[in-house]
Amino acid sequence: MSRLVVVSNRTADPRKPAAGGLAVAVKESLQQTGGVWFGWSGRLAEDAGSEAAHTAGTHVQPVGNVTLATLDLSREDYETYYLGYANDVLWPVFHYRLDLANFDTRFAAGYRRVNQLFAQKLLPLLKPDDLIWVHDYHLIPLAAELRALGVGNRIGFFLHIPMPPPLIMAAIPEHEWLMRSLFAYDLAGFQSQADVTHFSHYAEAEAHAEVPSPERLRAFNRTLRVGAYPIGIDVDEFVRLAHAKEGLDMFGWMREEYARRQLLLGVDRLDYSKGLPQRLYAFRELLARYPETRNSATLIQIASPSREDVGAYDELRRQMDSLCGAINGDYGELDWMPVRYIHRNVARRRLPGLYRASRVALVTPLRDGMNLVAKEFIAAQDPADPGMLVLSRFAGAAEQLKEALMVNPYDTQGTAQAIQRALTMPLEERISRHEALLSRIRKLDVHWWCSTFLQALKHVEQDMPL
Incomplete structure (x- = not known):
């Protein structure tokens, strides 16, 4: 059975009671198959320079059959990747609040840099048959960074926040690069059918994507499967x-x-x-x-x-x-x-x-x-x-x-x-x-959400060129 590797901005200790839907589902799935939960530790490196975090090691902690792996960020990376691009650009735009977005070019650079860092630190922990599940808007480009390092595993992405309509998405200066990054995944999941429709319309209008079927989009020499997988509760x-x-x-x-x-x-x-x-x-x-x-x-x-x-x-x-x-x-x-x-x-x-x-x-x-x-x-x-x-x-x-x-x-x-x-x-x-x-x-609880997405990812047809 393939291991599950979950990547999210933050992790949670699998031994402790889970508070949110994501933590509940991830905890259960990881314990079933064994695997890795990788993300930011929530701590900042003592040295304020970005190089300190880039050279720092990954904190690896075995918890039963799950490996909890975290890394620290520098103050600069925290301010540009997390506070800046994730929460001052993507969060407001994806929630239709262009008036609150701050399109500072330093934020985009920090966002790319931290996603590259995540990929570099995750790479040594991967096995050839691992199933990789990446979560949310903080890590949209992660699959593209992993592919650039030669990772050929099946990689799925789930967006927990809304997907905006094409014209709102296009207000982000880096929108083409951002959406192209999604095509490095094998499967992209969204909360609602409306979100799937918004993404599909964006891909058709901006990336001139072909639509071989309602669940598949082809662009950038890649075929991406898309679908609505509404998260539930236990x-x-x-x-x-x-x-x-x-x-x-x-x-x-x-x-x-x-x-x-x-x-x-x-x-x-x-x-x-x-x-x-x-x-x-x-x-x-x-x-x-x-x-x-x-x-x-x-x-x-x-x-x-x-x-x-x-x-x-x-x-x-x-x-x-x-x-x-x-x-x-x-x-x-x-x-x-x-x-x-x-x-x-x-x-x-x-x-x-x-x-x-x-x-x-x-x-x-x-x-x-x-x-x-x-x-x-x-x-x-x-x-x-x-x-x-x-x-x-x-x-x-x-x-x-x-x-x-x-x-x-x-x-x-x-x-x-x-x-x-x-x-x-x-x-x-x-x-x-x-x-x-x-x-x-x-019927559509958190266990249904997790198993349905992962089954779809396991059986998705891959085509590797980018």
Whole structure:
């Protein structure tokens, strides 16, 4: 059986409980086949010069039948590759925010340099029959760098964030090189069919790609297989968390503390892609338009710290502080605060209880690759009295979760109406919608995602010229 080699910007210790969908799937797959998990250690080399990181060795740690391999970055590489190109260019552009992108040429150079470094450090760890799975926007050119070093293994790529339409993608000065790099892979996976369509249209328009079939694109003397592989969650594991002590304690405390309230819940990273100000505008519209929700509906908004080294997030934090204060000042009572805003992390093991105690979940990003909060909320519900999911049509999850109440987060009045409908929806309809949603996330869970992608990669036909 071929080993699996997973490459991602950051790694996680396979011995510890996995927090996210990627970590859950990678941990399980690596333990089944044995293999390597390779990525940045999260540490910076003591010497601020880039040469220090380039000459530093790889930290290799055996963990059972898995080898955890990490490398340090220099301060310069961290600032250009990670803060610069990955998070100041690719993240905003792929989320349709050209106004926030910073196309500094130093960032592109650092991004190429670190991907070359990853390839050079990974090469000695590879075996001829290894299956290589590269993850996310930080490492788009990695396969091209590995091919340049003579690696002929099957290499797959999965993009966890959205793929933008062709004209938005073309705004990146290096877009041709970036997209050409994807054709060094054998298989490219995306979160949704819309993302596959965007990439295919880009390849046809900009690279004059041939389309031998809906799942294959040919350009640059290479054939690339593409497909939608929407990531899921471990539903059974999340249900277990809901029934564990901390989940039950959180549920009981929330029900007691908010016995007279209808809880609305948002759980997000503090990120401009999540539509947090728009969500607060819609909640304020709910209170203004539907007086019966006053002194009743309470929005608990958790916004975990995220990329605080990136300037755009400072403004977002100030905006959130201002909006929450204004809503509470305009509508709050001595015994009722409309918005409870929490700017810190909440332990994952407590989240299921919080989900279960909430009547409505607001998952309303302006653009999102998938959004697993929507699936976690569904898994945590009491099937006999489930809460309702209000979901942005611009989340990748919208392609699967058709029974949620779909909204356009830019439409403040429409979102407020959907929230009111969720709050007043009859029990029978809530149960019917929840049954359909739960069935789908069980069928298309994180294990399905991982096995489906890897099976496709194992059987893809290779043609090596570039």
